[in-house]
Amino acid sequence: MGRIVTFTNHIRSIIVVLVILIFQGCQTVPETPAASDKYRLVWNEDPATNITVAWDQHEVANAQVMYGTTDQGKKFWKYPSSKKVDRVLDKYDMTTHFAKLSGLEPDQEYYFVIKDDKGVSERYWFRTAPDKPKAFTFVAGGDSKSDGDALEASRASNRIVAKLRPLFVMFNGDFCSGNGTVPERWHLWLKDWQELTTTTDGRMIPIFPVHGNHENGDHGNLNYIFNAPYHDNDSSKIYYSVSFGGDFFHTIALNSSVGVGGNQRDWLEKDLKSHENFTFKIAGYHKPIWPHTESKRENPEEYNEWAHLFYDYGLDVSLDGDSHMSKITYPLRPDSAAVDSYMGYVRDDERGTMFMGEGSWGAHPRANNDDKPWTIKSFSGNQIKLIQVMPKDENLPDRMSIYTILSATYDDEDKQTLYDAAVETLTEDNLFKVPANAELVENGPYGTEMKYPFVLNNVEEPVAN
Numbered sequence: 001m002g003r004i005v006t007f008t009n010h011i012r013s014i015i016v017v018l019v020i021l022i023f024q025g026c027q028t029v030p031e032t033p034a035a036s037d038k039y040r041l042v043w044n045e046d047p048a049t050n051i052t053v054a055w056d057q058h059e060v061a062n063a064q065v066m067y068g069t070t071d072q073g074k075k076f077w078k079y080p081s082s083k084k085v086d087r088v089l090d091k092y093d094m095t096t097h098f099a100k101l102s103g104l105e106p107d108q109e110y111y112f113v114i115k116d117d118k119g120v121s122e123r124y125w126f127r128t129a130p131d132k133p134k135a136f137t138f139v140a141g142g143d144s145k146s147d148g149d150a151l152e153a154s155r156a157s158n159r160i161v162a163k164l165r166p167l168f169v170m171f172n173g174d175f176c177s178g179n180g181t182v183p184e185r186w187h188l189w190l191k192d193w194q195e196l197t198t199t200t201d202g203r204m205i206p207i208f209p210v211h212g213n214h215e216n217g218d219h220g221n222l223n224y225i226f227n228a229p230y231h232d233n234d235s236s237k238i239y240y241s242v243s244f245g246g247d248f249f250h251t252i253a254l255n256s257s258v259g260v261g262g263n264q265r266d267w268l269e270k271d272l273k274s275h276e277n278f279t280f281k282i283a284g285y286h287k288p289i290w291p292h293t294e295s296k297r298e299n300p301e302e303y304n305e306w307a308h309l310f311y312d313y314g315l316d317v318s319l320d321g322d323s324h325m326s327k328i329t330y331p332l333r334p335d336s337a338a339v340d341s342y343m344g345y346v347r348d349d350e351r352g353t354m355f356m357g358e359g360s361w362g363a364h365p366r367a368n369n370d371d372k373p374w375t376i377k378s379f380s381g382n383q384i385k386l387i388q389v390m391p392k393d394e395n396l397p398d399r400m401s402i403y404t405i406l407s408a409t410y411d412d413e414d415k416q417t418l419y420d421a422a423v424e425t426l427t428e429d430n431l432f433k434v435p436a437n438a439e440l441v442e443n444g445p446y447g448t449e450m451k452y453p454f455v456l457n458n459v460e461e462p463v464a465n
Helices: 002-026 148-164 183-197 221-226 262-274 300-312
Strands: 036-042 051-057 064-068 081-084 087-091 094-101 109-115 124-127 136-141 168-171 207-209 240-244 249-253 280-284 317-319 326-329 332-334 345-347 354-357 375-379 382-390 399-410 416-418 450-452
Touching: 036 183, 036 207, 051 109, 051 221, 064 094, 081 094, 094 183, 136 148, 148 183, 148 382, 148 399, 148 416, 207 221, 207 249, 249 262, 262 300, 300 332, 326 399
Parallel strands: 136 168, 168 207, 249 280, 280 317, 317 354
Antiparallel strands: 036 051, 051 094, 064 081, 064 109, 087 094, 109 124, 136 382, 240 249, 326 354, 326 375, 332 345, 382 399, 399 416, 399 450
16 A cells, blocks of 8 residues: 555656646746846955846846856746845935855856846856966956047947956946936946947956045945945945955955055055965056156055055056056066165066056046156057966966057047947957957057066067167
């Protein structure tokens, strides 16, 4: 009798499974879109295993992220994992939802949709960071604006990002015009970011956001928009760091709009010291220490608080913004006593920090009229930095290649020329190719490719008269 009951229960289980499979097979992809938009991905924690998905939810509709490592298109029920919302914030006429996906596999493609009671979003995908040394690319830049030619230049830079397909973007502040408290401007920026930096096959590029002075209307803006972490229960103290590839690459977001000394300096020293053995260390912040345009003031307090820490703990590259132009310097060591010192720096090709920036993702360029003796290149135009990061191999050491790609320039009559349309679209198979038809900036005798460590450039420099 017991065997008969067991057999009957087994048959029932099979029937239930068959019914579920038949039901799922009969489901069709929802035609109604989800009641949400302004999707973005943020890295503010271990990017090998975590990512924050953020969006604007237009109405209460039980939204969640459905995701997995296999592309199921918009068939949300086929994704093996789901994540409900961790945080909801009403700010700037948006109901922003944050869902942190954790426990992810490193260096893995993940496909996802946003599902709510109204419908389902388009299918997007991203790649997690590697947890051991592996080649990758990223883009750095900052300073976009909300109208006119500056908006069009910002959009050109966004479209170039989609063509480059980097692992992530470091955005060094000043997202919108104004002081960061105008709802319509955030709506526009977020809409453009989603639509223009996403690749044609739906790959979304995570952002690593840095605070700029145009966010100073509310110093918590990066937390409201990107869920950026902060210190001491004070949302104005937004500075943090993440690492890639084990001990291969460490990146720091500093905040030049709050006290650069005191708690932030102490945190920076602790962070640099704890990552001192990493192969590469970079820092992003908004205001340059010594800008390359006369219309921007110098920032000696940053020099006093940060410069020696950068050198003592081996910061390789500094990326800044604010000035609406571009510069690259020789590797520099802080030293005010040396005979050839200028503004507290001397050239140090072996151990110095290279300083790059200064913004102009889209903001109207300023004149590059304040070069220093240790400046390699500066120019006035809209641009982004493409940085290829390579681990050592049989022939070469660990290294980076930095390219400056123009997105817009202006002639003497202030007529704008955009450069994004002709740029070659890269694929997952040629991510380390320099895209054809990109307008690359020449860096004096070093050409369009600036290598780091600097000694790899191996160029015979002209002798000064």
